[in-house]
Amino acid sequence: QVQLRESGPGLVKPSQTLSLTCTVSGGSINSDNYYWTWVRQPAGKGLEWIGRIFSGVSTLYNPSLKSRVTISADTSKSQFSLQLNSVTAADTAIYYCARLRWGSGAFDFWGQGTAVTVSS
Amino acid sequence: QSALTQPASVSGSPGQSITLSCAGSSNDIGDHNYVSWYQQHPGKAPKLMIYDVSNRPSGVSNRFSGSKSGNTASLTIAGLQAEDEADYYCSSYTSSSTIYVFGPGTKVTVL
Numbered sequence: 001q002v003q004l005r006e007s008g009p010g011l012v013k014p015s016q017t018l019s020l021t022c023t024v025s026g027g028s029i030n031s032d033n034y035y036w037t038w039v040r041q042p043a044g045k046g047l048e049w050i051g052r053i054f055s056g057v058s059t060l061y062n063p064s065l066k067s068r069v070t071i072s073a074d075t076s077k078s079q080f081s082l083q084l085n086s087v088t089a090a091d092t093a094i095y096y097c098a099r100l101r102w103g104s105g106a107f108d109f110w111g112q113g114t115a116v117t118v119s120s
Numbered sequence: 121q122s123a124l125t126q127p128a129s130v131s132g133s134p135g136q137s138i139t140l141s142c143a144g145s146s147n148d149i150g151d152h153n154y155v156s157w158y159q160q161h162p163g164k165a166p167k168l169m170i171y172d173v174s175n176r177p178s179g180v181s182n183r184f185s186g187s188k189s190g191n192t193a194s195l196t197i198a199g200l201q202a203e204d205e206a207d208y209y210c211s212s213y214t215s216s217s218t219i220y221v222f223g224p225g226t227k228v229t230v231l
Contacts (some may be wrong), residue, residue, distance in 0.1 A: 039222075046208055047158075047166065047222040062219050096165055104170035105154030105213050105220070113165050 002027040002029075004097050004111035018084040022097030022111060023077070029089050030056055030075050035100040037107065038071060038082045040093040048093075052100060053080055087118045123148060124210055124223035131229040132200045140226045142193040142210030148221065150191035154213035157186060157195045161206045162224075169208075170195060199226070205230045 009021035022036070026031050038050040051061035056073040065084070073080040084091060094113040101108055125143040132138040142149065142157075149155055153173045158166035168177050170186035173193065183198045193212070197204055210223040 037220075046224045047211075049211075049220040049222065059219060063217060098166075100220075101144070101171075104172055105156040105211060106158065106168055106175075106177070107158070107166070107211070107220075108168050108177065110165040110167075 002109045004109055006097050006111045006114040008116055012087055013120050014088055014118055015086055016036055017049045018087050019115055020095055021079050023079050027078055029073055033102050036080045037098050037100050039096045039098055042093040089118050092118045121203060123221045126223040126226045129227045131231055133231045135199055136200050137198045138200060140195045140208055142223050144191050144212055146191060147216040148212040148214040149193050151215045155188060155193045156211045158209045159206045200230055202230050
């Protein structure tokens with residue numbers, strides 16, 4: 001059974017960089033069958049797809065965040081990471097990592113989510 | 121602003137069937153079958169309920185079913201139960217921008 005777990009600071013100051021890591025167990029992030037993705041959810045609001053990484057190197061980002069986002073992977077640690085630059089209060093949200101099946105629209109496994117607040 | 125449209129709320133009595141809609145466009149729902157549905161209880165992560173329009177993951181009750189007609193996808197919950205009370209989100213791949221989008225969510229209330 002695949003498990004994902006997010007980790008990182010719960011508080012980030014405005015204009016700084018948000019950095020989160022997702023640790024995957026029970027599956028390989030090198031697999032050609034899955035994308036590894038980040039999704040966020042502001043309190044009381046809907047889900048927003050941030051981006052994904054495939055085969056440890058190929059990335060694709062939501063155009064609305066593209067200029068500020070970097071997703072990278074450390075396959076030796078079975079981890080992938082999210083960096084979001086120049087954060088504002090609008091970036092306050094619960095951040096989820098999730099697995100997306102290649103050739104499908106299925107986000108089939110999710111982490112439990114980590115809350116990040118942007119505030120001075 | 122979401123590219124997909126969902127009703128804010130739907131309610132039903134125990135045992136009834138309800139259908140949730142997810143309206144998109146020819147760039148997303150109408151263009152392919154990468155449509156999925158997620159159930160989210162308060163304080164929990166989303167859970168995949170339906171993928172690729174009508175496929176049910178292992179372990180998901182067969183009371184949940186999905187379909188699509190044109191640019192609109194639907195999730196039907198049959199035999200409504202108290203545990204079905206949650207938020208439900210649809211998602212679709214968008215071929216025009218090669219990203220995934222989610223609907224704003226529908227709150228299901230069991231009366």
